[in-house]
Amino acid sequence: MPPIDMARVRDKGVATGDANPCGACPVRPLSVCAALEPEELRRLVDIVQTSRIQSSQTIFSEGELAENLFNVTAGTVKLYKLLPDGRRQITGFLVVGDFLGLAMNESYAYSAESVTVTSLCRFPRRKLESLLDEFPRLQRRLFSMASNELAAAQDQMLLLGRKTAREKICSFLLMLARWAARRGHKDNPVHVPMSRADIADYLGLTTETVSRTFTQLKISGAISLQDGNRILLVDHAQIVDMAEGL
Amino acid sequence: MPPIDMARVRDKGVATGDANPCGACPVRPLSVCAALEPEELRRLVDIVQTSRIQSSQTIFSEGELAENLFNVTAGTVKLYKLLPDGRRQITGFLVVGDFLGLAMNESYAYSAESVTVTSLCRFPRRKLESLLDEFPRLQRRLFSMASNELAAAQDQMLLLGRKTAREKICSFLLMLARWAARRGHKDNPVHVPMSRADIADYLGLTTETVSRTFTQLKISGAISLQDGNRILLVDHAQIVDMAEGL
DNA sequence: CGATCCGTTGAGGTGCGTCAACGGGAGTGG
DNA sequence: CCACTCCCGTTGACGCACCTCAACGGATCG
Numbered sequence: 001m002p003p004i005d006m007a008r009v010r011d012k013g014v015a016t017g018d019a020n021p022c023g024a025c026p027v028r029p030l031s032v033c034a035a036l037e038p039e040e041l042r043r044l045v046d047i048v049q050t051s052r053i054q055s056s057q058t059i060f061s062e063g064e065l066a067e068n069l070f071n072v073t074a075g076t077v078k079l080y081k082l083l084p085d086g087r088r089q090i091t092g093f094l095v096v097g098d099f100l101g102l103a104m105n106e107s108y109a110y111s112a113e114s115v116t117v118t119s120l121c122r123f124p125r126r127k128l129e130s131l132l133d134e135f136p137r138l139q140r141r142l143f144s145m146a147s148n149e150l151a152a153a154q155d156q157m158l159l160l161g162r163k164t165a166r167e168k169i170c171s172f173l174l175m176l177a178r179w180a181a182r183r184g185h186k187d188n189p190v191h192v193p194m195s196r197a198d199i200a201d202y203l204g205l206t207t208e209t210v211s212r213t214f215t216q217l218k219i220s221g222a223i224s225l226q227d228g229n230r231i232l233l234v235d236h237a238q239i240v241d242m243a244e245g246l
Numbered sequence: 247m248p249p250i251d252m253a254r255v256r257d258k259g260v261a262t263g264d265a266n267p268c269g270a271c272p273v274r275p276l277s278v279c280a281a282l283e284p285e286e287l288r289r290l291v292d293i294v295q296t297s298r299i300q301s302s303q304t305i306f307s308e309g310e311l312a313e314n315l316f317n318v319t320a321g322t323v324k325l326y327k328l329l330p331d332g333r334r335q336i337t338g339f340l341v342v343g344d345f346l347g348l349a350m351n352e353s354y355a356y357s358a359e360s361v362t363v364t365s366l367c368r369f370p371r372r373k374l375e376s377l378l379d380e381f382p383r384l385q386r387r388l389f390s391m392a393s394n395e396l397a398a399a400q401d402q403m404l405l406l407g408r409k410t411a412r413e414k415i416c417s418f419l420l421m422l423a424r425w426a427a428r429r430g431h432k433d434n435p436v437h438v439p440m441s442r443a444d445i446a447d448y449l450g451l452t453t454e455t456v457s458r459t460f461t462q463l464k465i466s467g468a469i470s471l472q473d474g475n476r477i478l479l480v481d482h483a484q485i486v487d488m489a490e491g492l
Numbered sequence: 493c494g495a496t497c498c499g500t501t502g503a504g505g506t507g508c509g510t511c512a513a514c515g516g517g518a519g520t521g522g
Numbered sequence: 523c524c525a526c527t528c529c530c531g532t533t534g535a536c537g538c539a540c541c542t543c544a545a546c547g548g549a550t551c552g
Contacts, residue, residue, distance in 0.1 A: 081404045089404040103396035110400055130475050136382050139389060146392040150349035153399035154356055158327045158335040160406035162449030165540070196499060204407030206541060211500055238307050409507070428532055442531060455508060 021050055027073050029098025030182070032141055040135050047127040052119050059100070059112040059120070066108050067119040069101035070124050075118030076193050080201065092152070093180050093194065101125075102146045116193050123157045124179035160204045163245070167214045168203040173233060175224070187223075189232040264487025267296055273319050276428070279389055286381050293373040298365050305358040305366070312354045314368050315347035317399070321364030322439050325356045336448040337438065338398070341425050347371075348392045356466035362439050369444065406450045409491070414449040415459045416475060419469070433477040435470075 022045050028034055033044055050073070053059070062081060074093065094100055100120075100126040103109045132139045159171055177187040183192070192199075196207040197242055203210070214231075217223045222239055224232040235237055268291050274280055279290055296319070299305070306394065308327060323340040337356055340346055346366075349355045378385045405417055423433040431437070438445075442453040449456070460477075463469045468485055470478040479485055 016523095026406045027505075080401075081400060083408060085376070085491050087491070089402040089407045091403045103393055103400060105393070105397070106317065109397040131470060132386075133382065135384065139379075139382065139385055143389045143392060146389060146396060147349055149349070149353040150392060150397055150399065151351070153396065153403070154327060154337045154349060155398070157337045157402055158329070159404055160403055161335045161447075162329060162487075195497095201407075207499075208501085208542085209540060228285040245331050245333070426498060453531075454510085456532085458508090461532075 001095065003198065005127060021045065022048065025073070027096050029186060030150055030187075031071050031073070032099050032145065033071070034132060034141070036135070038135065040131075040138065042139075043124075043131060043134075046059055047123055047131070049122045051122060052117065053114050055116050055118075057097050057112050057114045059114065061110050061111045062108055064108050066101065066104045066106060067123055069099070069128055070112075070123070071121040072096055072098045072100060073119040076115040077112055077118055078194065079112050081110050088201045089204070090198060091155075092149075093202070096183055099142065102149055115198065134245070152203065165203075165205055165209050165213050166216070167243055167245050168205065169199075169210065170222075170239045172199065173231060173239060177233065184194055188236070189226055189230040192229045198202055199208075267291065267310065268294065273342050277319070277392065278345050278384065279317070280387070282383065284291045284382070286377075286384065289380075290369075290384075291378060293369055295368045296356055296365065297368060298363065299360050301360050301362050301364075303360045303364075305360065305470070306354050308354055310345065310354050311400050312350045312352060314373055315345070315371055315374055316343045316358075316369070317367040318342055318346060319365040319367060322361040322374065323358055323364055324440065324444060324448075325358050327356050334447045335450070336444060338402070339448070342429055343459075345391055345394070348395055349390070365423070398452050411455050411459050412462065413451075413489055413491050414451065415445075415463065416468075416485045418445065418449060419477060419485060420489055423479065434477040435472055438475045438477055470473070 022028065022033060022041055023032075025033070033041065034171050036044065052074075055075075059077065060066075060068070072094045074096055077098075078090050079092045079094065079098060079100075080088050080090045093111075093115065100112060101108070132142070159168055163171065173190060176190045178194060179189040180190055194202075196210050199205075200207045200210045205213075213223065214223070218225055222235045222242070224231075224234055225231055261268075268274065268279060268287055271277075273281070279287065280289065281427070296429055305323065306312075306314070318340045320342055323344075324336050325338045325340065325346075325348060326334050328334050339361065340358075346358055374393045376390070403416055409417065417438060422436045422438060426433040426436055440448075442456050446449075446453045446456045451459075459468070460471065463485075468479075468481045468488070470480055472478055
C-alpha cells in the first residue's frame with residue numbers, strides 16, 4: 001500500500017476537472033458543499049483538486065502532519081488505527097458524501113486507505129480553515145457532520161464493547177443497507193465491497209469468526225450469500241432483531 | 247436514579263448564581279466559554295443556569311428531545327447507551343470543562359448520569375444555537391471540541407475492539423492521570439471516582455474481570471491500591487508499555 | 493502452471509464471562 | 523450499642539464464545 005503521490009493526484013485532478021466541477025457535482029447534496037451559495041461554491045472550487053485513486057492506496061497515515069482534508073465523491077475508504085504489534089482497528093468506512101479529516105488537530109488521528117476505486121476532492125487545510133472563518137454556513141455544516149460522526153462512534157462503541165459476533169455482523173449488514181439506501185442504490189441484496197479481514201477489524205473479530213458467522217446466518221436462513229460480493233437479506237426483520245440482541 | 251427536576255435545577259441555579267457567574271468562573275479556560283469576548287460572555291450569561299446535583303442522578307435519557315445542553319464545571323458525568331436486554335456501554339466520562347451534548351440531532355444519542363456530586367451550566371439548546379450563528383468564535387470552539395471528542399472516540403474503539411483486559415485497564419488508568427493533570431491535580435496516586443461496574447461498562451468487561459485485573463497489576467508491582475478510591479501508579483513506564491501491548 | 497491471496501472449515505486452546513460465595517462498610521432501626 | 527440489610531469489591535470454580543493454528547479450494551495473475 002504505497003502512499004499516494006500527491007503531485008500525481010493534483011495533476012490528475014486538474015486533468016479530470018472541468019471549469020466548475022462542483023457546480024455539476026452529482027453528489028453535492030450529500031456532501032459538505034451542500035447548500036452553499038453560488039459565491040461560496042466558487043471560492044470552494046478555487047481551492048479544491050479532484051482525484052481518482054485505485055483500491056488499497058494509502059491516502060494518509062496516522063501521525064502525519066494534516067495538510068489536506070478530503071471529501072469522498074465515489075468509492076469506499078477505510079480509517080484505521082494500529083497497535084505497535086500490528087493489531088488493527090478500523091474505526092470507520094467512508095462512502096460518497098463523507099468528509100475525511102473531521103477528527104484531527106495538527107496531525108491525523110488515524111490512517112486512511114481506499115477500499116475500492118475512489119474519487120476524492122482534496123482541500124488544503126489552511127485554505128479550507130480560512131474559508132470556514134468567512135462562511136459560517138460551511139462551518140455549521142462541518143459541525144453538524146462531526147456531531148453525526150460522534151453519534152455513530154457511540155453506536156460503534158456499544159457494538160464493540162457489548163455485542164456478540166452475530167449481533168455485530170447483523171448490525172454491520174444493516175449499516176451497509178442504510179448506506180446503499182442513502183445513495184439511492186437498492187439495499188437488498190446489499191453490496192459488500194470490503195474483505196473479510198476489513199470486516200473483522202471493523203467489528204473487533206477475526207476473519208474466521210466473520211466467515212463462520214456468515215455461514216451460520218446462511219444456514220439459519222436469515223441471509224443468502226450471492227456472487228459479486230452481494231448478500232441477500234432474506235429475513236430483514238429477524239436481522240434487525242438479532243442486531244439488537246432480541 | 248430519578249430524573250432531575252428541572253424546575254428545581256433552575257431555582258437552585260438562580261439561588262447560587264451571582265450577577266455575572268461566568269466572569270469569575272475558575273474553570274472557564276477549560277470550557278467552551280474560554281476566549282470569549284466580554285460582550286459574548288455577557289450574552290452567554292443571559293441564557294445560562296447553573297446547578298448542582300448529587301451523584302447517580304439522571305441528567306437526560308437517550309432518545310429524549312434534546313432541549314438543553316450542558317457544561318460540566320465540577321464533578322464527573324458518565325454517558326451510556328443500553329441494549330434492550332440491559333447490557334450497557336459507557337461511551338465516555340465527562341469532567342470539568344467538558345461539554346455535554348455534542349453528539350445529538352433532535353434527540354439525545356445517549357443517556358447522561360452524574361457519577362459524583364456535579365456542577366453544571368445549562369444552556370437552552372435553541373438559544374445557544376442562535377448564539378452560535380452570532381458568534382462564529384463560539385461555533386469554532388465547539389467544532390474544535392467535537393474534533394477532539396471524535397479523536398478520543400477512535401482511541402476508545404481501538405481499546406474496545408483490540409485490547410486485552412490488562413491493556414484496557416492500564417489505558418484507563420493513564421487516562422485518569424491525564425485528566426487529573428489537566429485539572430492541575432496531582433496525577434499520582436490517581437483518584438478513581440467511578441465504581442468497578444462503571445469501569446467495566448466503559449471498557450467492555452465485567453466487574454469481576456476489572457477486579458481481577460487490578461489484583462494482578464497489584465501483585466506484579468505495577469500499581470498499589472490505596473484507600474479513598476486512589477491508585478498509586480508504582481511503575482508508570484511499565485503501565486504505559488502495557489497499555490499499548492508492549 | 494506455480495504463486496499468491498482470499499474465503500471457508502475444522503480442531504483445539506484460552507481469556508474472559510457466568511455463577512456463586514464471602515467480607516467489609518454504610519445506612520437504618522431498635 | 524447491636525442487629526440487620528444492602529451494596530460493593532474480591533475471589534474461586536467452571537463454561538463457553540471466540541481466538542489460534544492449520545489445511546484446503548477457488549480465483550487471479552504473471
